Amino acid sequence: VINLYYPLRSLKEGHWFKLICGASFQHLPAIQNLVLAYALAGADCVDVAADAAVVAAAREALDRAERYWRQVIAPTTGCDRPWVRPLLMVSLNDGDDPHFRKACFDPAHCPADCPRPCEPICPAQAIAFPPTANGVIAERCYGCGRCVPICPLNRITTAFYQFSPADLGPLVNQGVDAIEIHTQVGREAAFESLWAAIAPVVPQLACVAVSCPDGDGIEDYLRSLDALMQPRPPVVVWQADGRPMSGDIGDGTTHATLRLGQKLLAAHLPGYVQLAGGTNGYTVEKLRSLHLLAPTAGPQAIAGVAYGSYARKLLSPVLDALDERQARASPPAPRPSPYLEYHPDLLESAMRLAHALIDPLKRHPSLLIASP
Numbered sequence: 545v546i547n548l549y550y551p552l553r554s555l556k557e558g559h560w561f562k563l564i565c566g567a568s569f570q571h572l573p574a575i576q577n578l579v580l581a582y583a584l585a586g587a588d589c590v591d592v593a594a595d596a597a598v599v600a601a602a603r604e605a606l607d608r609a610e611r612y613w614r615q616v617i618a619p620t621t622g623c624d625r626p627w628v629r630p631l632l633m634v635s636l637n638d639g640d641d642p643h644f645r646k647a648c649f650d651p652a653h654c655p656a657d658c659p660r661p662c663e664p665i666c667p668a669q670a671i672a673f674p675p676t677a678n679g680v681i682a683e684r685c686y687g688c689g690r691c692v693p694i695c696p697l698n699r700i701t702t703a704f705y706q707f708s709p710a711d712l713g714p715l716v717n718q719g720v721d722a723i724e725i726h727t728q729v730g731r732e733a734a735f736e737s738l739w740a741a742i743a744p745v746v747p748q749l750a751c752v753a754v755s756c757p758d759g760d761g762i763e764d765y766l767r768s769l770d771a772l773m774q775p776r777p778p779v780v781v782w783q784a785d786g787r788p789m790s791g792d793i794g795d796g797t798t799h800a801t802l803r804l805g806q807k808l809l810a811a812h813l814p815g816y817v818q819l820a821g822g823t824n825g826y827t828v829e830k831l832r833s834l835h836l837l838a839p840t841a842g843p844q845a846i847a848g849v850a851y852g853s854y855a856r857k858l859l860s861p862v863l864d865a866l867d868e869r870q871a872r873a874s875p876p877a878p879r880p881s882p883y884l885e886y887h888p889d890l891l892e893s894a895m896r897l898a899h900a901l902i903d904p905l906k907r908h909p910s911l912l913i914a915s916p
């Protein structure tokens with residue numbers, strides 16, 4: 545199936561798909577291959593950490609996806625449609641937020657006989673012990689916090705960090721098209737101060753998303769943010785962050801974002817409502833059964849879905865197989881490429897998995913795009 549979509553049109557038509565690589569996730573090889581596979585499968589947007597190295601890696605992956613489209617997919621399928629580049633989004637925060645933290649501990653302080661329950665529970669393989677690594681591998685940790693309560697000796701702590709607004713201009717010059725601001729109910733002052741600092745860059749953006757978990761008075765809170773977002777971004781997306789970073793745990797995690805999405809729709813906020821936080825392979829089916837997706841929903845439809853931990857977990861067997869190929873290589877044989885497109889069997893598997901997540905959202909023939 546050849547799927548290419550014009551991102552902002554996807555929002556309007558209610559089938560926007562966003563890949564969340566993780567506001568703290570900085571493992572560049574994984575980010576590159578995730579971006580490549582999901583871009584080729586029809587993602588409208590890829591959301592990455594606001595970090596120059598991560599943005600450079602994601603941009604490079606989008607360039608490689610375009611090349612692969614032009615040189616391999618278009619000629620072999622006879623498709624003459626132009627390549628459509630997904631939007632590149634970065635995530636910022638206006639205060640402490642689990643998406644913007646890293647776990648930390650010193651293995652030297654762990655008892656030698658500890659069965660190490662922290663290691664298998666980490667969904668990002670971010671915990672390893674000497675000689676492989678020294679505790680948390682920071683670039684892999686995306687802050688989910690699952691390792692913290694499982695340590696019987698409370699050895700694991702987390703440290704929050706704050707996005708520096710001065711970094712946004714250079715990131716936009718690097719090719720960032722859109723931003724997502726993580727906030728929480730009651731943070732008007734912090735949001736306003738962040739907005740004031742980034743306002744000069746806003747006119748260069750195609751889209752601004754505001755991500756918020758549920759809380760008392762969320763409707764009024766988001767209305768107040770809407771009023772202070774001046775200059776007005778061309779497109780505003782309200783991201784219903786139901787149960788953050790939990791989509792890989794089980795089907796049921798999607799209910800919180802479904803409920804929050806319905807709440808935000810009922811609030812008639814100016815802009816689009818998109819789900820995140822607990823989204824998984826069950827989300828679209830549930831949205832359709834509730835008539836919250838186009839074309840059966842009316843004008844008040846959910847505009848799209850963002851997938852983070854579930855999308856990453858879906859492709860992890862393929863990325864693990866690629867890692868294994870690299871680890872198995874021994875000199876003088878050349879080390880296999882870390883890029884998926886140099887492993888056609890793995891790329892095909894990755895794209896099949898990515899399509900399985902994207903296509904149900906975009907399955908209506910009327911949604912196959914012919915023009916911008």
Ligand code: SF4
Pocket residue numbers: 646647665666667668669670671680684685686687688689690691692
């Ligand atoms: S379990 Fe979550 S918080 Fe802990 S190291 Fe892994 S990714 Fe980081």
Ligand code: SF4
Pocket residue numbers: 649651653654655658659660661662663694695696697698699700
């Ligand atoms: S569970 Fe706690 S004590 Fe045991 S290895 Fe992990 S961090 Fe160390």
